[in-house]
Amino acid sequence: MNIPPLGPFKDPQKVVVIGGATGMGASTVKKLLESGRRVAAIDINKVVLDSDAEFNTLGDVTDAADIQRAIDEAAEALGGLEAIVCCVGINGIGTIEDTEPEEWNRQFAVNAFGPYASARAALPHLRKAAGGAIVVLTSQVGIVAQKQNAAYCAAKAAAIHLVRCMAVDFAAENIRVNSVAPGITGPTGMFDSWLSLFPDEESRAAEAQRQIDTNLQKRIVHPDEIAAAAVFAVSNAAPGLIGQTFVVDGGYSLI
Known part of the structure; x- marks a missing residue:
């Protein structure tokens, strides 16, 4: 039997982080820089302009032309592009009955369309580099259901399956596509954003405790863990990992 040799597989060094202003995105920028990579950061939040990344610019993932422009600018600044990490997401609360069509569409525009538009914009650059990686931050509730969170759960589930589809479509071009599914992260950022959706201090405290109790380690996951x-998903440390979802939620999705 003639078994093809392993590799060579690119270890991406020029990386764009979409959603790199705060929280998990900012932590990812930091971790990538610490690993010696060249990094550009894009976000709709003007805080991104103060990022330590080599290049920073504003960009809106719900506007395909705008995120294309931002990724093209980042690739030019880095002298090429070999990977993207798409860290975008917005949350909401409610069943389908509670969720107005406008809110449903808003959730999908960021959480599902955003990764599609970002990856689509990056593909020509990855092909020019003869391969690379696409990493999408999704959510553990794209895998398990959560009460009162229909739109977000559905949109993140769509993003996870999008990752699988892209992985199948582009693996032959040495473009590896994977997902990282965070649990709720804190102490600030996502944790505060989610709790802010609850109507009063009592309900916020109860939800905070529920999140801690459903983590097998009885804590909140830190953004650095997601980063x-x-x-790792950007790197070529395990080049056979294609179309996978790394769940980093302290065991939340197990129980």
């Missing part, structure tokens, strides 16, 4: 998984 570490994203950096």
Whole structure:
């Protein structure tokens, strides 16, 4: 039997982080820089302009032309592009009955369309580099259901399956596509954003405790843990990992 040799597989060094202003995105920028990579950061939040990344610019993932422009600018600044990490997401609360069509569409515009538009914009650059990686931050509730969170769960589930489809479509071009599915992260950022959706201090405290209790380690996952998984997924440390979802949620999705 003639078994093809392993590799060579690119270890991406020029990486764009979409959603790199705060939280998990900012932690990913930091971890990538610490690993010696060249990094550009894009976000709709003007805080991104103060990022330590080599190049920073504003960009809106719900506007395909705008995110194309931002990724093209980042690739030019880095002298090429070999990977993207798409860290975008917005949350909401409610069943389908509670969720107005406008809110449903808003959730999907960022959480599902955003990764599609970002990856689509990056593909020509990855092909020019003869391969690379696409990493999408999704969510553990794209795998398991959560009460009162229909739109977000559905949109993140769509993003996870999009990752699988892209992985199948582009593996032959040495473009590896994977997902990192965070649990709720804190102490600030996502944790505060999610709790802010609850109507009063009592309900926020109860939800905070529920999140802690459903983590097998009885804590909230730190953004640096998500960033570490994203950096691993960018790297060629395990080139056979294609179309996978790394769940980093402290065991939330197991129980």
